[in-house]
Amino acid sequence: MKQFNYTIKDEVGIHARPAGLLVKEVKKFGSKVTVDKDGKTADGTKLMAIMGLGVKCGNTVMVTVEGTDEDAACEALKTFFEANL
Numbered sequence: 001m002k003q004f005n006y007t008i009k010d011e012v013g014i015h016a017r018p019a020g021l022l023v024k025e026v027k028k029f030g031s032k033v034t035v036d037k038d039g040k041t042a043d044g045t046k047l048m049a050i051m052g053l054g055v056k057c058g059n060t061v062m063v064t065v066e067g068t069d070e071d072a073a074c075e076a077l078k079t080f081f082e083a084n085l
Helices: 016-026 047-052 070-084
Strands: 002-007 032-037 040-043 060-066
Touching: 002 070, 016 047, 016 070, 040 047, 060 070
Parallel strands: none
Antiparallel strands: 002 060, 032 040, 032 060
8 A cells, every 4th residue: 555645736726627637547547546635535536526525725635545556556646646736
């Protein structure tokens, strides 16, 4: 299992467009990905669940990756968050 924390820098937080891109990125991998914020957890493949977390600019999320390709998935998701959020 791999985990990393990321503080959102996008001024509108995780809204529809980046949430959709995040789901597409997660689906490239076989590992299970979850996004946690303040005790609420969302499956990385569920657009509405991710948006339902209500992540705003300045919030910190914890991303957990677990599975056979977790190393590659974790690195790709770190890069994705830095580039898009």
